[in-house]
Amino acid sequence: MASGVAHELNQPLSVIKTASSFIIRKTNQHEKIEDQIMSTMVSKIDTSVDRASKIINHMRLFARKSDMELEEINVNVILGNAFEIFSQQLKLRDIEVIWDTEENLPEIKADASRLEQVFINLLINARDAIEELYPPGPDAKGDKKIILKTRLAGGIVIAEVCDTGIGIPEAILDRIFEPVFTTKEVGKGTGLGLSISYGIIKDCGGNITAKSEPGKGTCFIMKFPAAA
Ligand SMILES: Nc1ncnc2c1ncn2[C@@H]1O[C@H](COP(=O)(O)OP(=O)(O)OP(=O)(O)O)[C@@H](O)[C@H]1O
Ligand SMILES: [Mg+2]
Known part of the structure; x- marks a missing residue:
């Protein structure tokens, strides 16, 4: 179960990696990134981070590390x-x-x-x-x-x-x-x-x-x- 969920983490992480590598490459080559493209990249990073934290929260719940407060x-x-x-x-x-x-x-x-x-x-x-x-x-x-x-x-x-x-x-x-x-x-x-x-x-x-x-x-x- 946990490894299946951990595997899910690869997806948002690779989206973040792709977007950040693109930005680094462009910046190093002193190339301008169009506003539209920049905005897409950054919002992809943003939703991927949300997704990754959701997955992590889920694993936490399964591991019962954070107790319920009834x-x-x-x-x-x-x-x-x-x-x-x-x-x-x-x-x-x-x-x-x-x-x-x-x-x-x-x-x-x-x-x-x-x-x-x-x-x-x-x-x-x-x-x-x-x-x-x-x-x-x-x-x-x-x-x-x-x-x-x-x-x-x-x-x-x-x-x-x-x-x-x-x-x-x-x-x-x-x-x-x-x-x-x-x-x-x-x-x-x-x-x-x-x-x-x-x-x-x-x-x-x-x-x-x-x-x-x-x-x-x-x-x-x-x-x-x-x-x-
Ligand atoms: N209100 C609904 N109407 C129609 N289908 C639904 C509804 N709620 C859930 N489903 C179906 O159940 C599936 C699983 O729902 P679940 O909320 O667990 O995951 P998700 O919405 O696909 O992704 P996530 O919630 O993790 O962003 C959905 O992909 C959808 O097919
Ligand atoms: Mg849902």
């Missing part, structure tokens, strides 16, 4: 925090966010920052799925929605992140939580988002499942025992 938290608050980080780019893409949350939700025991990371992963996936169904362009119209729901049922706090995106084919639905499983192009997805999320939810004593209607949308459903 505290009593309100799922609505964490969902709100995750959305905050993202609201701008959802707005930019004309994706409507619909809130359907239960007001007096009991608290659950979870690690707040990790749970926020889970919701961010799910929001990124929802955004990508919507974009895949309605590719950006001059007439990028469509039913672009993310629905965030919470409720209480029989002592269980349920949180759902649903989208009106491309959906997940039945054939791969049971593979999406596997580490490094991705259908996204190289450089876009590492395939770690859901596997990390799965681990975090389990560590919080909960579970996560997915339901999908290909071509219509997907729902990720998380269940946690309410804190006593």
Whole structure:
């Protein structure tokens, strides 16, 4: 497992190496690098660093070096925090966010920052799925929605992140939580988002499942025992 993930590190590192070698070569030859090319190179380095740190975080989680800090938290608050980080780019893409949350939700025991990371992963996936169904362009119209729901049922706090995106084919639905499983192009997805999320939810004593209607949308459903 760890070596499989470590292998994943080679990809962003070689992108960084290629870009930095190019810049060094040009600079040594006193050649000017066009602004456009420079900007592409630097943003490639930037996203590769993000990707590498994500992979490293994942390995850390697996190695259990950083302990979970369980505290009593309100799922609505964490969902709100995750959305905050993202609201701008959802707005930019004309994706409507619909809130359907239960007001007096009991608290659950979870690690707040990790749970926020889970919701961010799910929001990124929802955004990508919507974009895949309605590719950006001059007439990028469509039913672009993310629905965030919470409720209480029989002592269980349920949180759902649903989208009106491309959906997940039945054939791969049971593979999406596997580490490094991705259908996204190289450089876009590492395939770690859901596997990390799965681990975090389990560590919080909960579970996560997915339901999908290909071509219509997907729902990720998380269940946690309410804190006593
Ligand atoms: N909301 C969704 N709608 C449609 N497909 C999804 C959705 N969420 C996940 N998937 C599918 O599950 C795969 C695995 O998701 P996961 O988040 O683990 O990795 P990723 O998004 O490809 O890459 P990463 O999250 O590491 O950047 C995706 O590549 C995609 O095929
Ligand atoms: Mg993802």
